[in-house]
Every structure is written in C-alpha cells, then in structure tokens.
Amino acid sequence: xxxxxxxxxxxxxxxxxxxxxxxLTGIGLEPLSVELGVARVAGExxxxxxxxxxSELGRLGFELxxxxxxxxxxxxxxxxxxxxxYGGGQSGINLSAYLAGRLGSDYSSxxxxxxxxxxxxxxxxxILQRVERVKELLFYGEKSLTEIALELNYSSxxxxxxxxxxxxxxxxxQFKAGRGDGLKPIDGLGGxx
Numbered sequence: 001x002x003x004x005x006x007x008x009x010x011x012x013x014x015x016x017x018x019x020x021x022x023x024l025t026g027i028g029l030e031p032l033s034v035e036l037g038v039a040r041v042a043g044e045x046x047x048x049x050x051x052x053x054x055s056e057l058g059r060l061g062f063e064l065x066x067x068x069x070x071x072x073x074x075x076x077x078x079x080x081x082x083x084x085x086y087g088g089g090q091s092g093i094n095l096s097a098y099l100a101g102r103l104g105s106d107y108s109s110x111x112x113x114x115x116x117x118x119x120x121x122x123x124x125x126x127i128l129q130r131v132e133r134v135k136e137l138l139f140y141g142e143k144s145l146t147e148i149a150l151e152l153n154y155s156s157x158x159x160x161x162x163x164x165x166x167x168x169x170x171x172x173x174q175f176k177a178g179r180g181d182g183l184k185p186i187d188g189l190g191g192x193x
Contacts, residue, residue: 006038008057024041027053037074069113127163
C-alpha cells in the first residue's frame, strides 16, 4: 500500500507542525513525516478520512489542498517563509535557483503560476516576507539594524531601510518607536486572487 502525501496550507511554524501531527494521529493516521506545508502518512486514507481531516484542519486555520496548482503555490510560499524566517542567514542565495531546486521545476513556470494565482510576483512576496522578518526582529529588540541587515543578507543598512520604508511607509526607527504597530502573520502576506 502506497503512502499518502498531503499538502496543507498555513503551516508556517513548528507549532503548526505539531498541531497537524496531533490532528493526523487523532483521526487514526500514522504520520511518517510532517514538514511545513506537507505531511506524509502511512497508507491511503480510508473513505471519509479526507473529509474529516479537512474539517479538523479547518478548525485550526489550516486547509487541505487538493488542487495541484494550489499545492505548488503553497509550496513556493512555504519555501520562501522557510528561507526568510528559518534560513539562518544563508548568504548569496539566488531566489530563482533556490526555488527551482527546492521545487524541482523551472523558475519561469513557478513565477507565472504564482503571479496568476496570487496577483503578486514571487519577488514581491519575498520582499514582503523579508520586511515582516525585519519588523519581527525590531519588535523584539534583540538585534541592531546592522545585525538584522547582515542576518537577512541585505547589501547595506541603507538598502534595508529604503525597502522597509517602501513597504511599510515608515523607517525602521519609526516602526521601532511604535513598538510593533503593523505586525502581520507571515502566512497572511500576499493574498490569493
């Protein structure tokens, strides 16, 4: 019997992974792996299990993705979120090469699909995620702007500040003085059409 791969929207953190794993176990499935956006379970889903799983996931704000196009868009989002929020300052990353390698598809196809499905480009989504990460780091106040620029691979603090202001309408200093006005959930950036 083949294992089943499930694509789940809105899994953006370790807590999400643990919650999904609990749901899978709770409805009698055997999780083989649970990563951001994707879970593998032993065997095939029994009749009615997919509907129950979808319902249980929905209660916690997750969504079981059936459509392959929506699965691909969510995999792109998840890869960008992992890179920006959990990538540990990987320097010299080429976004298009990273996504093409990570998703096993050519970047132009991924880019077209993402833009058609969400109404924004992959590059814009990446910028929104980076700015949201800057906001998060500023909010907690544990790092200087220089350290943040280095961690997120900005070429300079000035470039970070310019991009931050273009997205938020305020400088990083103004944001910090406001103590976090405007923090958004990272899975809510870049709307679907």
